[in-house]
Amino acid sequence: MRHIVLSALAIVGGQAVAADAPLVRNYAPTFVAAYDASAGLPAADRVAVVKKALLAEFPEFYGQRTPEQQEQAIQNAIEHFPKMREAYLDKANAFGGSLPKHLDTFNAVFPNFRLTVPTTVLHSLGEMDGGTRELNGKLHLIFGADMLAYVNPKGNPAPLFHHELFHVAHADFKCGKGLVWEQLWREGLATYVSKAMNPAATEQDLVLHFPNNMAERTRAVLPQAWSQLSSVLDSSERAMYSELFAASDKPSDLPRRRGYYLGYLIAQEAAKTRDLPALAAMDCKQVREVIDASIAKLSADSVRNIAPEFVKVFDATAQLPMPERVAAMSQSLMAQYPEFYSRRKPAQHDKRVQRAIEGFPALRAAYVDKAEKFGAALEQHMKTFNATFPNYQNTTPIALVHSLGEMDGGPRELNGKLHLVFGADMMAELNPNGNAAPLFHHELFHIMHTKKFSCETNPLWAALWGEGLAVYVSDVMNPGASERELLLDVPDDMAAKTRASLPQSWAHALSVLDSTDEKVAAEMFTMSAKDSQLPVRRGYYLGYLVAKEAGKTRGLAELAALDCKQADVLVHETVRKLAKQSKQSKL
Numbered sequence: 244m245r246h247i248v249l250s251a252l253a254i255v256g257g258q259a260v261a262a263d264a265p266l267v268r269n270y271a272p273t274f275v276a277a278y279d280a281s282a283g284l285p286a287a288d289r290v291a292v293v294k295k296a297l298l299a300e301f302p303e304f305y306g307q308r309t310p311e312q313q314e315q316a317i318q319n320a321i322e323h324f325p326k327m328r329e330a331y332l333d334k335a336n337a338f339g340g341s342l343p344k345h346l347d348t349f350n351a352v353f354p355n356f357r358l359t360v361p362t363t364v365l366h367s368l369g370e371m372d373g374g375t376r377e378l379n380g381k382l383h384l385i386f387g388a389d390m391l392a393y394v395n396p397k398g399n400p401a402p403l404f405h406h407e408l409f410h411v412a413h414a415d416f417k418c419g420k421g422l423v424w425e426q427l428w429r430e431g432l433a434t435y436v437s438k439a440m441n442p443a444a445t446e447q448d449l450v451l452h453f454p455n456n457m458a459e460r461t462r463a464v465l466p467q468a469w470s471q472l473s474s475v476l477d478s479s480e481r482a483m484y485s486e487l488f489a490a491s492d493k494p495s496d497l498p499r500r501r502g503y504y505l506g507y508l509i510a511q512e513a514a515k516t517r518d519l520p521a522l523a524a525m526d527c528k529q530v531r532e533v534i535d536a537s538i539a540k541l542s543a544d545s546v547r548n549i550a551p552e553f554v555k556v557f558d559a560t561a562q563l564p565m566p567e568r569v570a571a572m573s574q575s576l577m578a579q580y581p582e583f584y585s586r587r588k589p590a591q592h593d594k595r596v597q598r599a600i601e602g603f604p605a606l607r608a609a610y611v612d613k614a615e616k617f618g619a620a621l622e623q624h625m626k627t628f629n630a631t632f633p634n635y636q637n638t639t640p641i642a643l644v645h646s647l648g649e650m651d652g653g654p655r656e657l658n659g660k661l662h663l664v665f666g667a668d669m670m671a672e673l674n675p676n677g678n679a680a681p682l683f684h685h686e687l688f689h690i691m692h693t694k695k696f697s698c699e700t701n702p703l704w705a706a707l708w709g710e711g712l713a714v715y716v717s718d719v720m721n722p723g724a725s726e727r728e729l730l731l732d733v734p735d736d737m738a739a740k741t742r743a744s745l746p747q748s749w750a751h752a753l754s755v756l757d758s759t760d761e762k763v764a765a766e767m768f769t770m771s772a773k774d775s776q777l778p779v780r781r782g783y784y785l786g787y788l789v790a791k792e793a794g795k796t797r798g799l800a801e802l803a804a805l806d807c808k809q810a811d812v813l814v815h816e817t818v819r820k821l822a823k824q825s826k827q828s829k830l
Contacts (some may be wrong), residue, residue, distance in 0.1 A: 271335035431506020469542035711786020749822035
């Protein structure tokens with residue numbers, strides 16, 4: 244790191260100070276002079292006058308573009324200048340006084356930094372408000388008075404100065420690969436530093452609003468933004484760089500220039516355990532580890548709530564014939580969450596969509612209520628879950644959807660990645676007015692437990708343990724929860740019917756504990772079983788009784804920590820014990 248020494252500052256073409264510090268050049272007046280001098284000339288001649296003046300003043304910067312690109316950029320600058328002239332001159336005239344002041348405040352935070360690069364303020368021809376550029380093999384710090392005037396004409400300039408000064412301080416961070424994650428860290432950390440140094444700074448001051456309220460629009464699609472970002476971290480494609488870090492008119496499904504905001508959120512997450520100098524000092528390996536961990540955490544925290552989309556399309560297509568209505572709904576849902584909705588064949592999917600549309604009026608009030616309250620409910624129940632399991636940190640993407648009748652909640656592996664999906668439709672149907680906490684705790688426990696408890700052959704006893712323990716945990720965490728709230732009466736009176744046939748149910752369970760047959764598991768844990776003489780879905784209740792029995796001598800944390808070998812012995816012993824007890828009670 245280099246130290247800013249501001250004993251003196253030379254300004255060329257602007258306010259003069261003493262001259263034994265880095266050269267600071269003010270070329271902003273050059274554009275104004277050429278603009279005024281060429282007034283009244285034909286457009287092409289006017290462009291030529293301005294171009295000649297700019298190239299004569301700073302050829303390293305203005306000569307980067309092809310002649311055609313230069314002329315087009317100058318033409319655009321001439322056309323837009325009247326609207327920004329006053330703000331442009333304010334920025335240019337204030338620069339000589341602003342830079343020393345902001346160097347001082349930057350130096351207070353980074354006292355071991357020295358500014359050694361030429362610094363220039365100019366008309367950037369729409370390229371930048373500020374930034375570092377390597378020109379003829381030498382690093383320059385450049386501020387664009389035109390973009391300063393356009394992006395933030397009256398706001399606080401301190402965050403921008405601190406942002407760009409940090410880029411100079413951080414210039415030694417080079418991983419040599421030109422990948423997205425490197426630029427994500429550079430821009431995100433610079434933005435975070437400028438915010439930390441200017442706590443009252445607005446998103447406009449931080450240039451996170453540009454273009455078109457970028458940060459606000461990115462927040463509205465954070466789950467999709469994190470998902471897409473995680474897939475391109477190792478990309479070096481210019482098109483992806485441009486989409487993430489440049490503003491342009493090219494179409495994009497997600498807000499352009501969002502890399503600044505996403506990088507800022509990553510740096511903000513990393514700063515929870517590090518101060519600014521520590522963040523700035525991290526090497527490439529450390530940075531990549533922090534990025535991966537932060538994206539996992541932040542993507543999990545950003546809930547994908549697309550349940551309202553079903554309502555929106557349902558209303559918008561109310562007058563269409565059913566086939567067209569189904570097609571519109573399918574297209575919309577698929578676009579919102581393709582990983583979830585593309586798992587079925589198109590004909591099966593469309594059939595479910597039609598049933599969902601036909602059944603929606605009866606569910607609508609409860610469905611909308613679940614969708615509107617989901618974010619607050621998840622936050623509340625996550626806190627109570629963490630109170631019981633303090634070491635749990637969610638890194639699994641969470642979504643609320645219309646599940647097309649599939650689920651109220653549960654883990655799903657989508658494209659090789661675990662997701663926690665809640666179905667607002669089944670939540671509304673199965674428990675419209677009851678306590679939702681047991682469901683949230685049940686599913687959060689599954690996510691936590693799945694990462695620790697995984698058996699190679701996936702025998703039935705493992706499912707009995709996993710589901711039963713999740714029910715037991717939600718019961719213990721919610722004393723007084725009804726069997727309906729614990730989902731032990733789905734289908735109607737399942738638990739009561741299982742209690743009435745416990746000897747037979749235990750006998751059957753004991754005979755299939757080591758089975759890996761999916762049909763056997765379906766008969767125990769789903770409602771799809773046919774010709775069953777015992778209650779369908781009874782595995783949840785039997786598993787709950789096993790976990791409850793085991794819980795007499797163990798706490799929740801101990802039960803959750805059991806590995807496959809330990810759980811295997813415990814489940815077999817407990818099932819045999821409970822089977823014997825139920826048989827004796829009938830004698």
